[in-house]
Amino acid sequence: MLLSYAPRFCWRGFVYLVWGDRGLKVGLSHKPGLDHAFWLRKGYRHFALLTPPLPLGTAFFLQEYLRRHLSGSAGPSFTVVRNLLNKARARLGLPPGPFTVTPFPEALPAPPPLELALVRKILSGRILWLEEIEEALAESKMGVTTPLEDILHWLYLAGQAEVIPGVGYGDDGEPRCRRCGQTTRLLTVACAACGSSDCLICEKCLTMGQSRRCRPLYARPAEERRLEVKALRQVEPRLKYELSPAQRDAYQEAAEFVLKGRDKECLLWAACGAGKTEVACGPIAAALGLGKTVLYACPRREVVRELQVRLRSFWPELEVLALYGGSTGKYGRADITLATTHQALRFYRRFDLVILDEVDAFPLSEDPMLYYAVERARREDGQILFMTATPPPALVARAKGRRIKVIYLPARHHGRPLPEPEVLRDPFLAPPGAGPLPRLLIACLEQTMAERARLLIFVPAVRLVDEVVTWLLRERSGEETCRVWVRGVTASHPQRDEVIDAFRRGDFPVLVATTVMERGITIPRLNVLVLYADEERVFTENALIQMAGRAGRAASYPKGRVWFLARRVSPAMAAARYRIREFNSMARRRGYLVEGKE
Amino acid sequence: MKWLFPRPSTCVWCGRPAPGHDFCSACRQQLKGWQEFYRPCLYCGRLLPKEGEKICGHCRQKPPPFTMARAAGPYQGLLKEMIWAFKYQGRLSLAAPLGRLLAQVVVAEMGSWRPELVVPVPLTPGRLKARSFNQAELLGRSLAAELGLAFDGSIISRTKETAPQINLSREKRWQNLAGAFQITVPEKTKGRRLLLVDDVLTTGATACACTGVLMKGGTTGVAVVTLATGIEKSFYFST
Numbered sequence: 001m002l003l004s005y006a007p008r009f010c011w012r013g014f015v016y017l018v019w020g021d022r023g024l025k026v027g028l029s030h031k032p033g034l035d036h037a038f039w040l041r042k043g044y045r046h047f048a049l050l051t052p053p054l055p056l057g058t059a060f061f062l063q064e065y066l067r068r069h070l071s072g073s074a075g076p077s078f079t080v081v082r083n084l085l086n087k088a089r090a091r092l093g094l095p096p097g098p099f100t101v102t103p104f105p106e107a108l109p110a111p112p113p114l115e116l117a118l119v120r121k122i123l124s125g126r127i128l129w130l131e132e133i134e135e136a137l138a139e140s141k142m143g144v145t146t147p148l149e150d151i152l153h154w155l156y157l158a159g160q161a162e163v164i165p166g167v168g169y170g171d172d173g174e175p176r177c178r179r180c181g182q183t184t185r186l187l188t189v190a191c192a193a194c195g196s197s198d199c200l201i202c203e204k205c206l207t208m209g210q211s212r213r214c215r216p217l218y219a220r221p222a223e224e225r226r227l228e229v230k231a232l233r234q235v236e237p238r239l240k241y242e243l244s245p246a247q248r249d250a251y252q253e254a255a256e257f258v259l260k261g262r263d264k265e266c267l268l269w270a271a272c273g274a275g276k277t278e279v280a281c282g283p284i285a286a287a288l289g290l291g292k293t294v295l296y297a298c299p300r301r302e303v304v305r306e307l308q309v310r311l312r313s314f315w316p317e318l319e320v321l322a323l324y325g326g327s328t329g330k331y332g333r334a335d336i337t338l339a340t341t342h343q344a345l346r347f348y349r350r351f352d353l354v355i356l357d358e359v360d361a362f363p364l365s366e367d368p369m370l371y372y373a374v375e376r377a378r379r380e381d382g383q384i385l386f387m388t389a390t391p392p393p394a395l396v397a398r399a400k401g402r403r404i405k406v407i408y409l410p411a412r413h414h415g416r417p418l419p420e421p422e423v424l425r426d427p428f429l430a431p432p433g434a435g436p437l438p439r440l441l442i443a444c445l446e447q448t449m450a451e452r453a454r455l456l457i458f459v460p461a462v463r464l465v466d467e468v469v470t471w472l473l474r475e476r477s478g479e480e481t482c483r484v485w486v487r488g489v490t491a492s493h494p495q496r497d498e499v500i501d502a503f504r505r506g507d508f509p510v511l512v513a514t515t516v517m518e519r520g521i522t523i524p525r526l527n528v529l530v531l532y533a534d535e536e537r538v539f540t541e542n543a544l545i546q547m548a549g550r551a552g553r554a555a556s557y558p559k560g561r562v563w564f565l566a567r568r569v570s571p572a573m574a575a576a577r578y579r580i581r582e583f584n585s586m587a588r589r590r591g592y593l594v595e596g597k598e
Numbered sequence: 599m600k601w602l603f604p605r606p607s608t609c610v611w612c613g614r615p616a617p618g619h620d621f622c623s624a625c626r627q628q629l630k631g632w633q634e635f636y637r638p639c640l641y642c643g644r645l646l647p648k649e650g651e652k653i654c655g656h657c658r659q660k661p662p663p664f665t666m667a668r669a670a671g672p673y674q675g676l677l678k679e680m681i682w683a684f685k686y687q688g689r690l691s692l693a694a695p696l697g698r699l700l701a702q703v704v705v706a707e708m709g710s711w712r713p714e715l716v717v718p719v720p721l722t723p724g725r726l727k728a729r730s731f732n733q734a735e736l737l738g739r740s741l742a743a744e745l746g747l748a749f750d751g752s753i754i755s756r757t758k759e760t761a762p763q764i765n766l767s768r769e770k771r772w773q774n775l776a777g778a779f780q781i782t783v784p785e786k787t788k789g790r791r792l793l794l795v796d797d798v799l800t801t802g803a804t805a806c807a808c809t810g811v812l813m814k815g816g817t818t819g820v821a822v823v824t825l826a827t828g829i830e831k832s833f834y835f836s837t
Contacts, residue, residue: 008728189690193730203691210688210730 009130009149010194010214011056011165015063015085016104017076020044024073026066027157028059033108034150038157040107047104050081051097055196057165057213061173062088091173111146111154118142119151120160122331125222125350127164127179127376129209132346133218136331152218162219166211167200177202179211179345181372204369207325208345221349222293222379235288237281237314246411246592247275251282253407258286258353258383263405267395268387270409271418271583272549273522276387277307279409280355281314283385288318288335292352296338297374299358301325304338311336341370347377354378358519359388359395360542389549390542411587415594416558418584419551421530421544421577424565429532432467437475444529444563445476445510453525453557454503457512458547460535462490468512468531486510489517518546524554527561533573534566544576610695611680620695628676629699636672636829638707642802643667643822645829654830662802664794664809664820668707669827670699673798677826681797685733693733697740700795700823704745708821713793715786716742716749717812719804720756720779737825738795747793754808755782771803779807781815788816799824 013030018039025044029035032049039047051062065088066081078101086096122136130148137143144151155161167186168178175186182204191199194214202211211217243251250268257266270276280296287294296311298304301324308322321334323343330346337351356374378384386395398404412418424440448455459468465488472486485508489499496516503511504523511517515538528551533539539547544564551560564573587593608615609622616622621629636645639654642662646654671677683689684696704713718734726732735751742749758778766774781787794808799822809820 008730010730185691187691189731191730192726192732193728201688201690203689206683206687206689212730 008193008215010191010196010212011059011149011163011216012053012194012196012214013056013059014049014053015051015059015066016047016049017066017070017081018044018048019046019075024070024075026063026070028056028063028163030153031108031150033105034110034153035157036104037107037110038154041110046075048076049102049104050085050099055165055194055199055214056163056216057168057175057200058092058094060163060165061092061169065091092169093173108150111144111151115144115146115151116154118144119148120155120220120223123152123155123161123218123220125220125348126331126346127217127219127348128346129166129215129217132209139329139331149216152216155220156218160220164217164219165213166215166217167202167213175200175213177204177211179208179217180205180369182369205345208342219348222351234315234317235285237285238316239278239281239314243278244275244411244413244415244592246409246587246590247279247413249590250279250407250409253282254279254385255282255286257385257405257407258283258290258292261383263383265384266386266405266407267391267399268385268407268409269391269399270387270389271412271587272389272546273553274389274409274412276357276389276409277310280357280385280387283353283355284311284336287353288315290352293350294336294353294355295344295347295351295374295377296336296355296357297341297344297377298338298356299341299370301340303357304340307338311338341374344370344377345373347373349376349379351378352382353385354382355385355387357387359386360390360392390545392542408583408586410583410590411592412553412558414555414558415592416552417587417593418580419528419548419560419562420580420584421548421562421564421573423533423569423573423577424563425567425569426565427567429565429567432464432471433474437471438565440563440565441529441531444527444561444565447561448527449509451525451527453509453527453560454506454523455510455527455529456503456517456523456550457510458517458528458530458539459512459514460532460538462492462514464532465490465512465514472510472512484508486512488512490514491516515543515547517550518543519549521550522553523550525557525560526551526553527563529563529565531565533564534568534570536570536572539570539572541572541575541579544572545579548576548580610691611676620698625676629671631675632671638668638827639830641666642827643669643799643824644802644827645669645672656802662806662809663813664805664822665711666708667799667802667805667822667824667827668703669799669824670696670703671826672829673800673826674829681825685729685797688729688731690731690736693736694740696825697737698744700737700741700825701744704741704793704823708793708823711819711821712791713747713821714790715753716745716747716793716795717753717787717808718751719794719796719808720751720754722756722759724759734796737797741793741795741823750783750786753781753783753786753792754779754811771801772806775803775807779811781811784815787812789818791819791821792817794820794822796822796824797826799827801828 011030013028014032015028018025020043066084069084082099089097156163164178166179167175170176176183185203187201187203188198189201190197191214200213205211284294304322304324308320311320318335320336321332323339354374399406426438426440429438469486469488487499487508489496528547530547548562551562552558607617609625610620611625614622635648637648639646639657640652641657644654684692716738718738721732739749756778757780760774760778799805805822812820
């Protein structure tokens with residue numbers, strides 16, 4: 001609940017020049033007295049404030065512009081400086097500003113070294129608002145007496161921290177959120193905190209706090225190079241069961257990706273339900289063995305919480321920290337950090353290995369900001385391992401063009417092939433309720449009932465869920481078998497989890513769902529039917545693969561059936577079936593399947 | 599090119615198509631769904647069951663000092679989510695459409711009572727600095743622009759730093775606000791009908807406190823419009 005009323009720190013300050021025997025520097029400051037003291041210590045004797053107080057985003061752009069054009073100068077020519085400032089202002093769409101050169105105020109005392117060291121340590125490997133740094137200090141039960149913004153400014157002067165405007169400008173003068181990387185959904189608003197009438201705010205990343213032109217982000221790459229090398233006994237995961245041959249090979253290959261360190265990026269392309277998490281233990285163990293830091297990021301917080309339990313059981317001696325909306329201890333240190341991709345926005349050049357799970361899942365697939373966040377969380381020489389069953393097209397293109405290392409995990413743990421979708425064509429397939437149930441649909445229902453399995457029916461729209469349920473109930477009331485034999489579920493269903501749990505328990509045999517059930521769900525003895533599968537806007541190739549991947553996951557019922565029922569065969573349906581077959585033949589070629597060995 | 603190929607207008611909340619409207623039909627439906635079951639109390643605007651009394655128990659006991667209060671809906675569901683996103687997350691792009699929603703309420707409910715000046719409920723300087731915007735002021739500006747009314751955000755000021763009303767009981771809210779507001783420019787309000795704007799009206803303590811100082815300053819009458827209001831609890835007891 002965001003009900004805190006601590007005053008917000010809005011940065012307003014000056015762009016300035018200092019020069020002396022060692023050349024000329026351009027800087028920005030909210031309190032020039034501090035800069036005066038700092039530069040005097042460095043031997044600079046001449047100081048000039050060039051602008052009136054400006055919001056950080058504007059001051060930052062002007063400073064960068066001047067720095068680019070004045071680098072190498074021995075001293076300033078104020079005519080040149082004025083012209084440069086006016087050109088930079090024009091880039092931002094601002095009229096030429098008043099230009100007066102004013103001296104610096106008296107030098108202020110420097111913050112105490114101990115407080116500087118403390119804040120430096122707190123900020124290490126992170127990118128945070130001032131308020132978040134205060135929280136981190138409070139969490140570590142430490143405090144400072146000097147104003148925090150002054151300490152951070154001194155660190156910036158000393159090159160030990162960066163000051164970045166929440167919303168800044170690109171080289172072309174276009175506004176850009178420097179927290180999430182977006183250039184859209186930036187809104188001009190008045191800011192009562194700093195009095196600016198034309199502040200810019202990013203509405204894209206609001207859930208993580210307001211990113212504004214006047215709010216500074218403070219960032220510092222992680223300084224500690226390596227963790228203590230753990231004893232081998234500690235870094236080897238204690239897996240609960242033996243890995244399958246396919247998993248063992250992928251585990252080894254992924255560990256070598258980290259041990260060799262030659263490739264910066266790698267894609268672990270796994271079949272649905274093949275056990276990626278166990279395979280991910282390979283690179284994690286390899287990284288820990290080298291004393292490297294590891295971030296495991298995935299889009300959903302339920303997955304993060306579940307992973308925390310699993311990884312803790314694999315590595316009981318190690319510290320596993322889970323970060324998600326509402327988690328506590330956000331600023332602690334750990335051997336393995338798990339985070340939702342949103343929480344990764346708070347890390348800066350911190351991790352040697354970033355594992356990005358479910359890279360194509362919502363919201364990651366929709367949102368380039370989260371790639372931006374994860375990319376920024378790794379060290380400049382760090383590595384990224386993408387893991388998914390259905391990589392997005394850009395990643396597939398890179399994989400096909402051999403521009404990224406790919407590790408395949410084509411077989412499931414039980415060694416049975418992935419269920420290949422059967423395409424059922426019904427050229428007269430009507431909307432729900434228009435006419436009797438399609439004959440092919442009845443056949444799928446009867447086959448499922450005969451096998452005492454469950455049937456998950458996917459439909460392409462929320463409104464269709466209820467319509468299909470009514471259609472099924474109208475045609476087959478099921479009074480003779482059980483009272484309710486079919487139910488529906490959508491993302492906004494008030495009892496979503498209860499319905500899914502009841503279906504999992506086998507309380508009713510047929511569930512109609514939207515793509516909310518597309519991934520992350522394992523239900524034993526399951527057949528899958530995709531109704532209106534040729535609806536390409538919703539049923540993309542990747543969505544169809546994920547839906548087909550719900551069937552045959554358990555060793556007790558590995559031959560689950562998958563049906564695509566449609567009026568025609570869409571390209572996405574054909575591609576999904578081709579991809580699944582491709583994986584099966586790769587698994588067969590590599591000898592991972594047990595079908596012939598029975 | 600924009601004229602030839604206009605961008606389809608989308609719902610400001612959920613992004614679904616909403617040609618010619620701020621909100622899509624599904625969101626509009628959710629925002630107006632309450633009208634089937636409730637109607638506002640004639641005085642304070644809190645929602646009462648449609649088939650019951652026209653005036654709530656509180657107003658029967660003691661009518662409020664303002665002429666009337668009306669809201670766009672109850673503080674629940676989609677409207678509550680929008681107010682949270684706007685007020686606490688700072689999703690300021692909602693200010694204009696929510697202000698227009700308030701304008702619709704004013705036109706529909708106060709047709710014959712024509713306000714002359716729109717006034718927002720103020721924040722204390724400290725809270726304004728912390729939040730960086732006054733949600734009532736943004737709503738009021740948008741509403742005034744939509745209806746072509748004058749707006750003045752500096753007529754009342756909040757002089758006392760009060761605890762957030764959200765955590766307080768009904769009695770405590772009234773005590774909390776005692777002497778919290780003062781009128782800064784009485785001559786601007788004298789003899790005029792004012793429309794006071796806020797985001798939520800719960801007990802009505804804030805609206806009453808503001809109305810009190812405005813009436814002392816010579817205002818002819820005050821009407822209140824808010825995004826959300828409460829559902830009268832006696833309804834629950836009686837059913």
